[in-house]
Amino acid sequence: MDTLTGVDRPAEPDGFRDFVASRSPALLRSGWLLTGDWASAEDLVQTALAAAWTRWANLQRQDAPELYVRKIMINTFLRWRQRRWNGEIATGRLPELAAYGDVFAQVDARQALLAALDRLPARQRAVVVLRYFADQTETQTAAAMGCSVGAVKSHAAKALARLRDAPGLAELMTGGVAS
């Protein structure tokens, strides 16, 4: 019994802890690219991992835990975009910075990247993250998104076309700021 939550914790599946430890940073970064903030990214990853926990044995047998987790993340993200009020409030005040100089450039680069991704519809954004950040093949991307490979190609082409016009992104792609 977990004292604080007051519930019986389900038995931890074999290998689950190693998977979480090794893959959560990459999954979180994907979540950040999808949602644009760390809290939502954590929410997304935790939701997906909780779903994977309950069917871990099957996923391991199929050697596809990460594909499944990414699939849940994408589906949850798309559902959030459908149902959630994206009531962001614009602010002229940025989060505190720990230092100056290059940090400004990093923040600018991240803002430019997120602003560019914000121009994309949800499914195009998901394709960009899966294909070009998570290094998934078109087939894997299609499997994660529950669509055809042709649809993935179409989304990717449209996304690239939109990103071409995104202010600041071209400079990032050809020049670069250290992360």
Add this chain to the structure above:
Amino acid sequence: MNTEERQLTETLHRITPEPPRHVTVEDVALRLANQAGPGRQPRYRRRPYREPRLRRPSSRGWGRAWAPALAAASVFVVAGATAGIAVLASSHHGPASAGSAARDTTSGAPASSSPATTPTPASPAGTLTAIPGGPWGARLVDHLALMQYSLTGNGDSLYAFTAQDLVRIDPATGAIARSAPVSSAVPNAPVVLGSAVWVVSSYAGGRVILDGYDAQTLDHVLSATVPAAGQVSDAAQGVLAGGPDGYLYVAAGDSVAVVNPANGALVRRIQQPSGPASSVAVSPDGRRLYVSTFFQAGQKFQLLTYDLTEGIQVGSSSVSVGAGGNLVATSGGVWGTLGSGTSEWVWFAPGGDLSPASPVIRGAGGGFASLPALAGGAVWIGGTHTLACADAGTGSVLASGAIPADHGTAEYFGSVAYAGGHAYAYYIDNQSQTQGVAALTPPAACIK
């Protein structure tokens, strides 16, 4: 992949930052616990768009007759807002304006030169809008967009943060009476101490900056820079508290700094042996100081108890869970939150000991936060599941009300505050895109 795709791949990998903390198995177990049982999260369902339910009382023909004009006006407002966003986004390298003058938003005086927000019109007194299915007769007082964690009350006023300002709200009308252009650097409600409202306006690196504002006028009265011992915590949640001795207690790295709000001087520093403090609270009798620390590496949340009269540590306990904090001290012990991301439980640790700690209620999910608040002699906890009041001494729930879901989308009641003898909570309904301060009529059991 062609060249363009390879460049995009390289850019995404290079620019995307490393996460500030990692998800752990304990986080996932907590999420599973949240999802278990009859009170699981409402399912999100597809449904056609419908009009928001909450409307001001009006004649039937009013909305139809004005619909075209309102539609045109909304386009204009959105365009203007977008332009404003662009201006604000391009000026983020400018200096912070914590010391700028307060704005009187009721007199009609022109706003100061800072990027002012137009006050949201409030419902006039007597025309509160009932929230369908809301707990404890909840009625919407205004439509202000506030930070979830920030509503707090003192005397006849409510205080909160909007996206850019500290505001004083008149609960009788729901209108913003005064505002000051400052926001909190960490999740921390404004702290009202004496005749001033205190804000953590900077929290980074090796120092903390506190800014004080007159509780009535919100004119800036004092700024105090507190050097931290080492680096401040990167998991800070509720780092500033007011003590009954009239001093401010702020988590400042590996120490808790005690600051005199009259002159901003550092009165005392209580050293932390176990890393940067992430949250602080002082008991109502001023005898106990509770401090939490959180270590990302071991996912270890630690609660330390100090005897302020003796100046010694008298207790220490820890649990291996996701991040926690937001401490609130009461006569019987200390309250706080645990769980990372946006799913939290609220717990009560009698006497400051986590070993016998127990959950009080499940807090919130889906992007919302649930924080305990001491007001009117009871502890109030909201979220997306239950709105509850609990005994400050024992931690037992005195009364609770279910928070409804709007067609499958979670609604939120949280950040309960007391002002003018009445209870208020901050309300959000994402489905109908409604938010604002809600007046509550809590059960008699909650009133101490």
